[in-house]
Amino acid sequence: MSKQYRTAITTHIDGKPHVYGYDLNKLAGNSSFARTIYLILKGEMPDKNSEKMLDAMLSIAIDHGVEPASVVAARNVYSGGSPLQAAVAAGVLAFGEYHGGAIEMAMENFKKYQPFGVKKLVEDFAKTGVRVSGFGHRLYTVDPRTQRLLELAKEFGFWGKYVRFAVDLESELSKGVKLLPLNIDGVFAALLLEMGFNPKVGKGVFIIARTPGLVAHVVEEALREKPVRRLNEKDIEYDGPRPRK
Ligand SMILES: CC(C)(COP(=O)(O)OP(=O)(O)OC[C@H]1O[C@@H](n2cnc3c(N)ncnc32)[C@H](O)[C@@H]1OP(=O)(O)O)[C@@H](O)C(=O)NCCC(=O)NCCS
Incomplete structure (x- = not known):
C-alpha cells in the first residue's frame, strides 16, 4: 500500500537533512542561498551562470517601494494589530495577475x-x-x-x-x-x-524574491508607526445616498 505522502525533496540520511541528496550541513557555509533555492525548485544544482542569473533576479525584485498593493496590504494588516506572519501573508495574498502574479x-x-x-x-x-x-x-x-x-x-x-x-x-x-x-x-x-x-514555479519565484521586502516593511511599520492606520477623510469621495427618511 502506498504511504500517505510521497516526496522526492528532503529526507534525513544518517540523522541529517538532505535536499535532493545534498547534505544541508555541507551546503551551509559553501553554497549561496540562490544556489540552494535553485536546487530545491529544480531538483538539481545550477551551473555558475544559472546561479548568478537567479541571484540577480531575486535581488532586483526584493522591493519596489511602499506603493504596491502588497506592501500597503501588509502594513495595514500589521497596523490593525495582527502579528508579523499575518501581515506578511496578507502581502503575499495581494500578488495577483496584475501585481507579481503573472x-x-x-x-x-x-x-x-x-x-x-x-x-x-x-x-x-x-x-x-x-x-x-x-x-x-x-x-x-x-x-x-x-x-x-x-x-x-x-x-x-x-x-x-x-x-x-x-x-x-x-x-x-x-x-x-x-x-x-x-x-x-x-x-x-x-x-x-x-x-x-x-x-508552476513562476509565482513562487516572485514570492521568494519579494518576501524579504514585505518583512522589512512590516518591521518598519512596527518600529516607526502608530497602530491603526486610517485613511484621511479628505482623500475619500463619498458618492452614496444622502440621509434618507
Ligand atoms: C500591469 C498593468 C496592470 C498596468 O496597467 P496600466 O499601465 O495602468 O494600464 P491600464 O490598466 O490603465 O490599461 C490601459 C490600456 O492598456 C491595455 N493594456 C494594459 N496592459 C495590457 C496588456 N498586458 N496586454 C494588452 N493590453 C494591455 C488595457 O487593456 C487598457 O486598455 P482599455 O483602456 O481599452 O481597457 C497592466 O499592464 C496589465 O494588466 N498587465 C498584464 C498583467 C501583468 O503583466 N501583470 C504583472 C505586472 S508586474
Missing part, C-alpha cells in the same frame, strides 16, 4: 506561442481582449529592472529563444495604442523558461 501565465503563453511567432499571439489576444501577461506597467514605459536583467541574460548566456520571443513581443505589442513594456513578471517568465523551470 509569471506562470506568461511562461505558459511563451511556451505555447514561441513556435508560431509573436504576431500569432498578438492576433489571438486581440480577438479575446485578454491582457498579455508580463507586459505593461503603471509607472514605466521602459522597466529599468527588465533592462538590467536582459543585459545580464546576454552576459550569462540566457539570451535564448524565450528571451528573444519576449523582447520581440514587447515591440509587437507596443505598435498598438499604448506602450507595453516587458515588465518584471514577463522577463522572469522568459528567463525561468531559459533555465528550464516548470511554469
